Amino acid sequence: MPTLVARAREGDARSVARLISLVENGDPRLPEVAAALAPYAGRAQVVGLTGSPGVGKSTTTNELVRALRAAGHRVGVLAVDPSSPFTGGAILGDRIRMQDHTTDPGVYIRSMSSRGQLGGLAAATPQAVRVLEGAGCDVVLVETVGVGQAEVEIASLADTTLVLLAPGMGDAIQAVKAGILEIADVFVVNKADRPGADATYRDIQGMLSLGERGPGEWRPQVVRAVAVRGEGLDEVVAAIEKHRAWLESDGRLQARREARAAAEVEAIALGTLRARLGSLRDGTALSDLAARVAAGGLDPYAAADELIKGL
């Protein structure tokens, strides 16, 4: 493992890919990988990127990578698909555009699912970020599909969260519904050349002006873009860098990362405990208790207490 990590550090793409596979599959050697990567923690700005299907996430990610590269960044991309526990990954078409960057040694792109990892993507994603940090990426984009609790969780792993919107999708309202108004550091109104883009832009600005903000608090930026023509991405990069500068003032980045590390450690610990609970008495402890609960002879809290006693 230390050799593999050393090779990844030198920029060997295959080693990076192997390490992320280990993470994704919940390989038993993960703790060893994590130990070898620990010293490089916190070197990258982790940028979450989310939005409903159809807002142009893949195109925007693609063009954002281009703009970040032009600004001199080494970039890692994790395309995470938490909404698909079954198919376990993204649909092919979405990823094709990303091939634009396959020959650029300063870009690592990877689709991820949470198949093997206990604790799901909440546990796997930060480990994959660590791999990309170790490989020298100073910006790691974490792209999530759809909008839901899993996205919010993953956004909480990011230093900076971009929320993509597009005109005419009722997205401003959906953003409120899904609670993403609270998680967005930067809004990108994509497809800004289409009818309704100004209304979407105004809706978001209007909603932001309603929120109370203390002095020194971040006011989410709203940027217009036409990703398919590569327009507006430099402004997105500028907003990301501005947010980074804000984070670095007053120890905010430090505090955010400690909170992130706490969530990460907790997720790993719960994953381990879950595995232990599941394997008590060769896995029969839980199923026996469950049978009694289903039959009405035991309540689930009493059953949970009994299960924990077995630890």
Next chain:
Amino acid sequence: MPTLVARAREGDARSVARLISLVENGDPRLPEVAAALAPYAGRAQVVGLTGSPGVGKSTTTNELVRALRAAGHRVGVLAVDPSSPFTGGAILGDRIRMQDHTTDPGVYIRSMSSRGQLGGLAAATPQAVRVLEGAGCDVVLVETVGVGQAEVEIASLADTTLVLLAPGMGDAIQAVKAGILEIADVFVVNKADRPGADATYRDIQGMLSLGERGPGEWRPQVVRAVAVRGEGLDEVVAAIEKHRAWLESDGRLQARREARAAAEVEAIALGTLRARLGSLRDGTALSDLAARVAAGGLDPYAAADELIKGL
């Protein structure tokens, strides 16, 4: 608590509401409530209802409640909003229609969020279902907003899962992306009077015909509806009842409920363990370890091991 449960059993709506509030807020008396409710476990058919925003979920739920009442069922509705950890609830407008049923003593309707409950909605929802079962509901509809991993988890708590689609939203494809094709027992193509409804119907039937199905396996039903005019809901009820009959054959319902109880017990146990981890050394154990991880001096797996040792 036993008195409150006894009153809820007699159909007292305020007692039902109070019990669900206890569940929602993660009240410390929950184990006592659960113990009092245990004997009534498994009396209701739990029907999950999900779909993207805009497919007409609220209207469909409203009309489905009407159709279920007409078929002689006592109905509970839990409107669950897992996508909003922040706002902690559904947007008002969505719920207004539900007031159609507020004067019907055979219907309990409740919006839920997961604010107080450790383990989130995965832990809270089954407890709320138990309350409604205890109150004599023989069908409990669990309506979730949006499509994501949380929805899939909640669908796994249901005996029967309805997935709502509407024409012209690219929903058939989104269904595949989100993995909901695998969880649906009944598809409802709502707004079936609109252009594109036949195409959506055919898409779904086409995708279903691609799936391999062993003998005796359930083939998801596809039903057309125009919920806003109350059309097609009797067919939805028939599909739900057909699925119930299928579940009851060959011990499937029993197996599904034991699996559900196992997930429930596990979620409660993990919630308890999470609380214990968080309170180790007055809550400083986790934050101290997290600070070391963020600083690069410790890897998160080693930190998780150390945390668990403190239990």
